[in-house]
Amino acid sequence: MKSTIKDVAKKAGVSIATVSLVMHNHNRISSDTRKKVQKAIKDLSYFPSRSASNLVSKKTGNIGFILTDDHFLRTEPFYTRIFLGTEFEAREGELYILLTTIKSNFSEDDPLPRFILNKSVDGVIIAGKIPKTLINRLTLSNLPIVFVDYIDSSGNYPVVLIDNIQGGILATNHLINYGHKNIAFIGGDIKHPSISERLIGYKKALDTAGINPDPNIISTSYPYPDRQNGYTSAKELFSKNKNITAIFACNDAMAIGAMHYLKDAGYGIPEEVSIIGFDDVEADLMLEPPLTTVRVPKIELGAEAFRLMKSVLEGKSLSAKKILVPVELIVRKSTRDLN
Amino acid sequence: MKSTIKDVAKKAGVSIATVSLVMHNHNRISSDTRKKVQKAIKDLSYFPSRSASNLVSKKTGNIGFILTDDHFLRTEPFYTRIFLGTEFEAREGELYILLTTIKSNFSEDDPLPRFILNKSVDGVIIAGKIPKTLINRLTLSNLPIVFVDYIDSSGNYPVVLIDNIQGGILATNHLINYGHKNIAFIGGDIKHPSISERLIGYKKALDTAGINPDPNIISTSYPYPDRQNGYTSAKELFSKNKNITAIFACNDAMAIGAMHYLKDAGYGIPEEVSIIGFDDVEADLMLEPPLTTVRVPKIELGAEAFRLMKSVLEGKSLSAKKILVPVELIVRKSTRDLN
DNA sequence: TTAGTTCAGTTAAACGTTTAACCGTGGAAT
DNA sequence: ATTCCACGGTTAAACGTTTAACTGAACTAA
Numbered sequence: 001m002k003s004t005i006k007d008v009a010k011k012a013g014v015s016i017a018t019v020s021l022v023m024h025n026h027n028r029i030s031s032d033t034r035k036k037v038q039k040a041i042k043d044l045s046y047f048p049s050r051s052a053s054n055l056v057s058k059k060t061g062n063i064g065f066i067l068t069d070d071h072f073l074r075t076e077p078f079y080t081r082i083f084l085g086t087e088f089e090a091r092e093g094e095l096y097i098l099l100t101t102i103k104s105n106f107s108e109d110d111p112l113p114r115f116i117l118n119k120s121v122d123g124v125i126i127a128g129k130i131p132k133t134l135i136n137r138l139t140l141s142n143l144p145i146v147f148v149d150y151i152d153s154s155g156n157y158p159v160v161l162i163d164n165i166q167g168g169i170l171a172t173n174h175l176i177n178y179g180h181k182n183i184a185f186i187g188g189d190i191k192h193p194s195i196s197e198r199l200i201g202y203k204k205a206l207d208t209a210g211i212n213p214d215p216n217i218i219s220t221s222y223p224y225p226d227r228q229n230g231y232t233s234a235k236e237l238f239s240k241n242k243n244i245t246a247i248f249a250c251n252d253a254m255a256i257g258a259m260h261y262l263k264d265a266g267y268g269i270p271e272e273v274s275i276i277g278f279d280d281v282e283a284d285l286m287l288e289p290p291l292t293t294v295r296v297p298k299i300e301l302g303a304e305a306f307r308l309m310k311s312v313l314e315g316k317s318l319s320a321k322k323i324l325v326p327v328e329l330i331v332r333k334s335t336r337d338l339n
Numbered sequence: 340m341k342s343t344i345k346d347v348a349k350k351a352g353v354s355i356a357t358v359s360l361v362m363h364n365h366n367r368i369s370s371d372t373r374k375k376v377q378k379a380i381k382d383l384s385y386f387p388s389r390s391a392s393n394l395v396s397k398k399t400g401n402i403g404f405i406l407t408d409d410h411f412l413r414t415e416p417f418y419t420r421i422f423l424g425t426e427f428e429a430r431e432g433e434l435y436i437l438l439t440t441i442k443s444n445f446s447e448d449d450p451l452p453r454f455i456l457n458k459s460v461d462g463v464i465i466a467g468k469i470p471k472t473l474i475n476r477l478t479l480s481n482l483p484i485v486f487v488d489y490i491d492s493s494g495n496y497p498v499v500l501i502d503n504i505q506g507g508i509l510a511t512n513h514l515i516n517y518g519h520k521n522i523a524f525i526g527g528d529i530k531h532p533s534i535s536e537r538l539i540g541y542k543k544a545l546d547t548a549g550i551n552p553d554p555n556i557i558s559t560s561y562p563y564p565d566r567q568n569g570y571t572s573a574k575e576l577f578s579k580n581k582n583i584t585a586i587f588a589c590n591d592a593m594a595i596g597a598m599h600y601l602k603d604a605g606y607g608i609p610e611e612v613s614i615i616g617f618d619d620v621e622a623d624l625m626l627e628p629p630l631t632t633v634r635v636p637k638i639e640l641g642a643e644a645f646r647l648m649k650s651v652l653e654g655k656s657l658s659a660k661k662i663l664v665p666v667e668l669i670v671r672k673s674t675r676d677l678n
Numbered sequence: 679t680t681a682g683t684t685c686a687g688t689t690a691a692a693c694g695t696t697t698a699a700c701c702g703t704g705g706a707a708t
Numbered sequence: 709a710t711t712c713c714a715c716g717g718t719t720a721a722a723c724g725t726t727t728a729a730c731t732g733a734a735c736t737a738a
Contacts, residue, residue, distance in 0.1 A: 050695095052694035387724080396726065679738100691726100697722095705715100
């Protein structure tokens with residue numbers, strides 16, 4: 001039923017090698033023959049067998065995509081969007097993406113993803129922060145690895161990152177331009193490189209504006225950046241300093257949590273307190289007021305990671321190329337111009 | 340570097356056929372030989388090449404998993420959990436899951452998922468409601484199809500479903516047992532089979548309790564079951580009938596929307612109005628009060644779908660087996676006992 | 679003793695590609 | 709006229725499995 005390269009060759013009256021060469025756009029073939037073959041391919045709706053071609057080319061044709069359970073199931077679809085970007089980009093080509101999750105607390109004894117163990121992938125894309133022990137063990141497999149939105153400090157890997165410093169500056173400058181001076185920072189986990197970079201951006205912007213950042217209004221000690229911790233951080237911040245007029249939260253989930261606190265505490269948003277988030281997730285638009293934020297192009301991040309992986313596989317790319325994806329300020333209603 | 344079946348054969352001093360037979364637990368092999376071979380396999384950490392074995396067995400070793408973008412990116416991780424269940428279950432075996440999304444408004448002209456086009460899967464799992472036109476076109480490919488949490492009315496396919504009627508009864512009975520009589524129903528889209536079944540359960544429970552359902556407090560005309568529509572439905576319901584003391588919402592997103600309305604309108608939950616949802620998503624616990632709901636075992640649904648697919652592939656299962664997965668009442672704080 | 683059967687393992691073909699090496703033809707250069 | 713080369717295509721080996729058919733040894737039954 002399913003047609004093979006032989007059927008095509010017979011129908012076009014050429015050898016199977018010719019068909020193969022046509023499939024790969026090899027230029028050894030005259031355009032006459034090429035057309036004949038292409039017609040045959042179309043008529044028989046021929047698709048080459050992946051197994052056969054992988055077998056001889058010693059590729060698997062798959063890319064593994066690793067996420068932690070937490071990230072995959074996150075309420076705000078952030079990493080799922082990144083995955084989707086990778087999938088979209090892969091659709092153009094021959095490679096398939098094998099998605100798997102690992103436990104967030106992946107330990108020394110947990111088995112590696114099976115596509116690593118039985119060598120069913122040509123490379124691995126890792127999205128978001130994952131346990132160090134996994135990275136170490138992955139390295140042993142000698143597979144090309146590309147990181148997205150996270151890079152282990154020690155590692156020298158190709159990576160696609162958000163331009164976090166720029167984002168931090170963008171957000172902070174927006175507030176500064178709106179006349180704010182007491183700008184609180186809600187970071188969540190300072191050990192996360194993205195957060196520390198956004199903090200750098202924040203400080204840099206403050207510095208160029210000649211504002212001295214009050215360490216009391218910087219909160220960076222909550223390990224998990226969710227709504228709950230956004231709420232708690234905001235509460236803590238206001239207990240230390242009542243003069244805060246604006247908050248820069250390092251992701252929208254924490255921003256939403258902080259907004260909840262502000263409402264509970266009776267602060268008007270943005271009349272009394274302005275707030276800006278980071279990520280740009282759907283929920284932002286449902287909020288009252290809609291959240292001003294820094295947009296992270298999630299689909300683009302995933303697509304870029306795939307392209308990077310491809311160029312690594314083709315040997316085109318230097319082994320540790322870093323790509324910084326720019327972010328964009330999205331002004332909505334949660335920040336107020338004091339001028 | 341990577342060892343092949345030949346290496347194992349040489350090391351164990353047998354033929355490659357013997358190795359293959361051992362790998363497949365064939366009983367033609369003496370336990371002595373078997374042990375020798377297994378040792379060699381382990382020593383060389385041999386894994387058979389998927390390409391090679393797929394090539395000869397004419398399988399792809401992959402299962403496609405199709406979701407709409409909407410479902411994949413849904414704020415409440417419902418279908419992503421189902422996918423994860425499938426992935427978990429697949430991890431035990433040899434099959435890989437290829438996840439892809441299609442546009443929710445998939446039309447006649449949109450291309451089929453590429454794994455269908457180039458025949459890279461042995462079967463397809465479809466989760467959630469997808470456009471009819473996709474189903475029709477999929478059928479032409481002659482691939483085994485398994486549905487999860489949705490079944491096209493016309494179709495006679497193997498399917499894993501939630502026991503929606505039971506769920507409807509469970510939810511409604513809970514409210515009845517708590518002494519409620521004016522129980523509103525928020526369904527979203529009545530054309531969705533799950534919703535119509537839950538409505539059946541609702542009416543059945545009311546009926547056995549001798550309560551006559553007021554058609555005015557049944558809302559089933561919003562196409563998309565999200566928070567927004569939950570809010571709107573509740574508002575509408577209360578504008579028609581002020582005596583409602585309880586709401587059964589067909590998913591937690593709509594329940595959350597309805598809760599928002601209740602709060603905005605000044606109704607105490609559960610003092611004045613009780614509310615029960617359906618699905619059991621993480622967000623439920625964050626709510627104030629935490630939402631009583633009907634738990635859908637999402638991971639289990641996905642796992643069951645995979646098992647069903649496997650048995651279909653092995654020819655074990657009748658072509659149109661239906662599996663009903665039971666649901667469970669989770670009582671939290673959003674419903675009040677009037678007795 | 680002989681023929682048949684079972685057991686445990688081997689042989690070899692087949693799966694559908696890719697690609698290095700080869701080949702024949704026609705023209706260009708000498 | 710001879711040599712060379714470019715062009716356009718073909719041949720055939722190789723990739724790593726699975727499995728039907730085969731083989732040889734040991735045992736059984738008559």
